[in-house]
Amino acid sequence: MALRAVVRSVSHYVPGRRVTNDDLSALMDTSDAWITERTGIKERRFIDSEGVTTSQLGEAAARQALDRAGWAAQDVDLIVAATLSPDLYFPGIGVILQQRLGCRAIPALDIRAQCSGLVYGLSCVDGYVKSRQAKKILLVCAEVQSPVLDLTTRGRDMAVLFGDGAGALAIEACEAEEGDPLVQRGIIDSHLGSDGSGAEVLCMKLPGTARPGFIKESDIQEGLVHPKMEGKVVFKNAVGRLLETAQTLLKRNGLQPGQIDLIVPHQANLRINEMVREELKLPPERVFNNIERYGNTTAATIPICLSEAVAEGRLREGSLVLTLAFGAGFTWGGNLVRW
Numbered sequence: 312m313a314l315r316a317v318v319r320s321v322s323h324y325v326p327g328r329r330v331t332n333d334d335l336s337a338l339m340d341t342s343d344a345w346i347t348e349r350t351g352i353k354e355r356r357f358i359d360s361e362g363v364t365t366s367q368l369g370e371a372a373a374r375q376a377l378d379r380a381g382w383a384a385q386d387v388d389l390i391v392a393a394t395l396s397p398d399l400y401f402p403g404i405g406v407i408l409q410q411r412l413g414c415r416a417i418p419a420l421d422i423r424a425q426c427s428g429l430v431y432g433l434s435c436v437d438g439y440v441k442s443r444q445a446k447k448i449l450l451v452c453a454e455v456q457s458p459v460l461d462l463t464t465r466g467r468d469m470a471v472l473f474g475d476g477a478g479a480l481a482i483e484a485c486e487a488e489e490g491d492p493l494v495q496r497g498i499i500d501s502h503l504g505s506d507g508s509g510a511e512v513l514c515m516k517l518p519g520t521a522r523p524g525f526i527k528e529s530d531i532q533e534g535l536v537h538p539k540m541e542g543k544v545v546f547k548n549a550v551g552r553l554l555e556t557a558q559t560l561l562k563r564n565g566l567q568p569g570q571i572d573l574i575v576p577h578q579a580n581l582r583i584n585e586m587v588r589e590e591l592k593l594p595p596e597r598v599f600n601n602i603e604r605y606g607n608t609t610a611a612t613i614p615i616c617l618s619e620a621v622a623e624g625r626l627r628e629g630s631l632v633l634t635l636a637f638g639a640g641f642t643w644g645g646n647l648v649r650w
């Protein structure tokens with residue numbers, strides 16, 4: 312008998328408020344041409360009103376994932392949440408989701424792996440399943456990033472990249488005999504990595520205990536409460552680590568790139584994903600991108616892509632999927648999943 316962590320459903324939720332590149336050009340010195348050419352982004356979603364929280368977006372995605380899986384909230388026995396933009400400094404959103412969804416007093420944990428939240432999350436879920444600690448798991452990846460962006464020319468390099476959104480997966484521990492098609496399904500393998508020497512290359516310094524005085528008025532004036540990035544350094548590391556992850560997972564599982572039905576990469580920059588695709592010599596239809604419509608929703612990018620890929624029929628039961636992510640930390644990784 313083999314124990315597999317099988318994805319039963321995936322869902323996503325994005326706020327209704329569309330913010331186009333032209334909308335941002337009205338707030339800062341930027342242009343649709345610059346943003347489109349450098350990133351592939353045309354628009355992103357921002358929360359509809361002040362005070363909408365990350366857990367609210369996560370709840371909306373999670374409720375639909377529960378419905379699609381045919382589960383009640385009471386069936387769930389573990390919540391794994393991933394976000395860099397929690398409702399509160401502490402606790403994390405895992406416990407808030409437990410309460411909002413009306414789950415039992417089950418374990419709920421938060422992963423802080425930024426853009427790699429989904430790939431770290433799937434690896435974590437697989438571990439819980441294979442160690443027989445959980446059977447019905449909700450993995451929720453959600454971000455509300457728009458309120459912390461500096462929407463002025465000073466912050467334009469970051470402000471044009473990010474959006475708000477959420478995705479959720481219902482994942483079940485399934486026991487199957489050899490010969491049962493179920494034995495082929497589920498999370499097959501994961502590869503994760505980190506390099507903390509990049510911690511300050513992409514970060515938001517405040518709130519944080521490293522700052523004497525915690526948060527001072529001058530820190531706010533200096534813009535330390537907004538995310539910062541050395542874009543070119545991150546870009547170079549992202550391409551290298553995404554390729555390294557893909558090659559590691561392919562080699563370890565005796566696969567050629569052409570045997571993957573769909574690669575679902577993190578959505579940070581269309582140029583990054585195109586470079587990875589070209590290096591793997593795959594046609595455009597084998598890589599799923601939607602950065603044009605949502606920008607970078609950090610932990611939520613991959614589950615939003617997975618949800619749309621299912622809706623578009625590009626991901627079906629039996630498809631072999633490779634997820635790939637790189638982000639702040641640095642953290643990176645990928646998962647090989649038979650849908």
Ligand code: UT7
Binds near residue numbers: 340638
């Ligand atoms: O999700 C986490 C992982 N994140 C990533 O993987 C992102 C990786 N990095 C990138 O995607 C790219 O580096 C960016 C899209 C962030 C930036 O593109 P770039 O080609 O590396 O541009 P740059 O930062 O070198 O900036 C080029 C120029 C600069 O002007 P000068 O110094 O050449 O005169 C910037 O000041 O573009 C300017 N610039 C802008 N101009 C108009 C920066 N941001 C903007 C903007 N609009 N929004």
